[in-house]
Amino acid sequence: MTRFLLAIALAAGLSGCGFHLRNSLTLPADTPAVMVQSSTRYSELVKLLERGLRASGAEVASADDKVEGAARLQIRSERWGDLPIAIDAQGRAQEYSLRYATVFVFHRADGSVLVPEQVIELSRDYISQPVDVTGTTTEREILADELRREMSASILRRIDSVIRAQIEHGTAPASAGSSATPAQEPEQVQDGG
Secondary structure, three states: OHHHHHHHHHHHHHHHOOOOOOOOOOOOOOOOOEEEEEOOOOOHHHHHHHHHHHHOOOOEEOHHHOOOOOEEEEEEEEEEEEEEEEEOOOOOEEEEEEEEEEEEEEEOOOOOEEEEEEEEEEEEEEEOOOOOHHHHHHHHHHHHHHHHHHHHHHHHHHHHHHHHHHHHOOOOOOOOOOOOOOOOOOEEEOOOO
């Protein structure tokens, strides 16, 4: 009985603090297949976004399908950079910040903007031992994969939040014309590990 009461108290506490389980991606009901396009050939981010869209129930069209009337999620740019943040006594970099920035826009099938151009920037710090290049390369590759997965999730969350805001504010997402939602500031996520 005590466990049951404790579980109810915890559930009430979570609902009171604003905690909600994440829902699947919200797209307007009239959204046809979604085509993910990138300026980067063979982009891993495109594969992750397509997988995320499918998992949320959206129909995904590939560029090879030549689908007419598909909505388009365009990845306009992907940029990577390593910024030295700590240097040893010999002037060699000991620690870096791996940065990943993406610019994207989401268009309806008729070409109008559903989600305006957005910029998301993510970063992770990693230690680079000048004498152990192999370990550093492997760690950087692992961090890059993590950043790609996080970027995909961030893009899908951003699309979802803009569409939900349009629905709540009475902006008809199914209608033609540009979205009234302004571009948001870059989302920056940092992790010291």
